[in-house]
Amino acid sequence: MAKICTLAEAIEDNVRDGDTLAMEGFTHLIPYAAGHEIIRQDRKELFLVRMTPDLIYDQLIGVGAARGMKFSWGGNPGVGSLHRFRDAVENQWPRPLDIEEHSHAAMANAYEAGAANLPFAVLRGYIGADLAKVNPNIKSVTCPFTGEVLAAVPSIRPDVSIIHAQRADRKGNVLIEGISGVQKEAVLAAKRSIVTVEEIVDELNPPSPNAVVLPTWAISAVVHVPGGAFPSYAQGYYSRSYAFYIAWDKIARDRDSFTAWIKENVLAGKPEDFARHAVRPAANAA
Amino acid sequence: MSETFTPTEMMTIAAARALTNDDVCFVGIGAPSAACNVARLTHAPDITLIYESGTIGTKPDVLPLSIGDGELCDTALFTVSVPEMFRYWLQGGRITTGFLGGAQIDRFANLNTTVVGPYDTPKVRLPGGGGAPEIASNCGQIFITMALTNRGFVDHLDFITSMGHGEGGDHRARLGMTTKGPTRVVTDLCIFEPDPVTKELTVVSLHKGVTREQIEENCGWPVRFAKETTETPVPTETELSVLRDINARTKKAHEAA
Numbered sequence: 001m002a003k004i005c006t007l008a009e010a011i012e013d014n015v016r017d018g019d020t021l022a023m024e025g026f027t028h029l030i031p032y033a034a035g036h037e038i039i040r041q042d043r044k045e046l047f048l049v050r051m052t053p054d055l056i057y058d059q060l061i062g063v064g065a066a067r068g069m070k071f072s073w074g075g076n077p078g079v080g081s082l083h084r085f086r087d088a089v090e091n092q093w094p095r096p097l098d099i100e101e102h103s104h105a106a107m108a109n110a111y112e113a114g115a116a117n118l119p120f121a122v123l124r125g126y127i128g129a130d131l132a133k134v135n136p137n138i139k140s141v142t143c144p145f146t147g148e149v150l151a152a153v154p155s156i157r158p159d160v161s162i163i164h165a166q167r168a169d170r171k172g173n174v175l176i177e178g179i180s181g182v183q184k185e186a187v188l189a190a191k192r193s194i195v196t197v198e199e200i201v202d203e204l205n206p207p208s209p210n211a212v213v214l215p216t217w218a219i220s221a222v223v224h225v226p227g228g229a230f231p232s233y234a235q236g237y238y239s240r241s242y243a244f245y246i247a248w249d250k251i252a253r254d255r256d257s258f259t260a261w262i263k264e265n266v267l268a269g270k271p272e273d274f275a276r277h278a279v280r281p282a283a284n285a286a
Numbered sequence: 287m288s289e290t291f292t293p294t295e296m297m298t299i300a301a302a303r304a305l306t307n308d309d310v311c312f313v314g315i316g317a318p319s320a321a322c323n324v325a326r327l328t329h330a331p332d333i334t335l336i337y338e339s340g341t342i343g344t345k346p347d348v349l350p351l352s353i354g355d356g357e358l359c360d361t362a363l364f365t366v367s368v369p370e371m372f373r374y375w376l377q378g379g380r381i382t383t384g385f386l387g388g389a390q391i392d393r394f395a396n397l398n399t400t401v402v403g404p405y406d407t408p409k410v411r412l413p414g415g416g417g418a419p420e421i422a423s424n425c426g427q428i429f430i431t432m433a434l435t436n437r438g439f440v441d442h443l444d445f446i447t448s449m450g451h452g453e454g455g456d457h458r459a460r461l462g463m464t465t466k467g468p469t470r471v472v473t474d475l476c477i478f479e480p481d482p483v484t485k486e487l488t489v490v491s492l493h494k495g496v497t498r499e500q501i502e503e504n505c506g507w508p509v510r511f512a513k514e515t516t517e518t519p520v521p522t523e524t525e526l527s528v529l530r531d532i533n534a535r536t537k538k539a540h541e542a543a
Contacts, residue, residue, distance in 0.1 A: 026339050026340070026354050026368055027339060027352045027353065027354025027355065028339070028354050028356070028359075051368070052416075071414070072414060072415065072416055073413050073414050073415065073416035073417075074411075074413050074414050075412075075413030075414075077315070077351060077352030077353065077354075078315065078316075078350075078351030078352050079351075081411075081412075081413070082413075085411070086410075086411045089408065089411045090408060090409075090410070090411055101400075101414055101415075103415050103416070103417065103418070103419040103420055104338060104368070104372060104415075104416050104417040104420075105372040105373075105376070105377065105417065105419070105420040108368045108369040108371070108372045108373070109369065109372070109373065111369065112369040112373075123372075123373075123377065123420070124377055124420075124423070124424065125377075125419060125420045125423070126419055126420075127419075127423045127449060127461050127462070127463055128396075128423070128446065128449025128452050128457075128458070128461055128463075129415070129419040129422075129446060129447065129448060129449055130400070130405075130445050130446045130447070131400075131415065131419065131447070134405045134406075148462075149462075178356065178359045178365065179339045179340055179341065179354050179356075179358075179359050179365055180340070180365070180367050180368075181339070181340070181354075181367065181368050182367065182368050182369060184367065185367070185369060212367075233356055235356055235359060235360075239356060240351075240352070240355060240356060242351050242540040242541075243541075245351070245352075
């Protein structure tokens, strides 16, 4: 059964120095509030896993919380570079970052293999692509039935996975709607998991028997953090803040402005600060 | 057609024309996304547009800033998880056309979006491949659209993020690929297609008012021209107004958020 608790408790209980940490959400439902809490609790030596590092890992990399990262697309979507990520790779600031780079297809397959308790994933991938030359974790396997040579990558088995979702009930069962990315796989592949949610309700009332539901007994902790996915979005609750993604380019381009932003908005902040973003846009209000 | 248009508008519209109503198209963000939606709003209303976030049959009213915008899910026929997207729909061979952009391209339409300089000590670290390596190998064919510049169209790629025609000739087939790979590259000055035998990109159509010298000046390798080149038909009033309308709606929506 998931423990329903505060964000500070959930991070204290489940995220440890040195952990392999996956915080997922494919553009949608990115658990930003949890990322800020990890920075406040000063976790160190994390190995980060995420398909699209996005601003959430730009922040963790920029404060020096990460020793390495496994990823498949490291940009600011629709805007340009992740400057803290680039500074770490190009100039080793604030520390060197070991990178393990894959394609989206390989990462998605590797999460699924992890959730399925398999040691590796197999895909028809990386053909003619140079990533296979620079990443020793991209290998090949020969099909025992047809002889076809296919790509193989190790499954992803995080120590802890963190996601954000729309709703949980009071027992801690969780419903995810809209673009569901690899969140279900990330939680099921991990030893421990935290889900932050927009709302905790009496009855989950899944909209269909095929809805994406994670049962309470598959989750370690559930935390009520309205607005916790800002500046990404929560379908049915609030929209993506394009303005913030654009503003981040300027904030993160410079080491000092980044550090000042973290000090003011993360170190001096608290999870409740995110609630002001949890305002339904007028179009969805009805 | 009397109205003037910009080279970028010509590029987007020429790229849109490459798509048909029957296509199931895996859409890259940026220029490809604009072209695919112009096609949907003009000559190909029944085209199926798919974004790698898992949104299938999407009909966005404004162009997405990211591949996972809520607009894509709101207007999709259905939305699947990312593993399902890449396993069943892409690797499963259900996608006729992949539409990609890139930071750099070479004469065999290989793309680099990973690094400039050595991989371990890059001069510029670019975002990386995302879905591109498997889009390039698993879609029936690939269209590419990007502006023709010396920085983008280079003689040698530091890194092959996604393979086009590799070293040229039958390289794809030798690696076991059965898909066509890049069949058209649409730029703001001209349209390239691979030579049927060597697979080297060859200019087949020049946009109105563009000279061969302009193309040669903006391309990082000695450009080959087809024996007979055509002039790309200029944008129609409908094509231009559809493109300008969706760009205006997009600008307004993104400024408001």
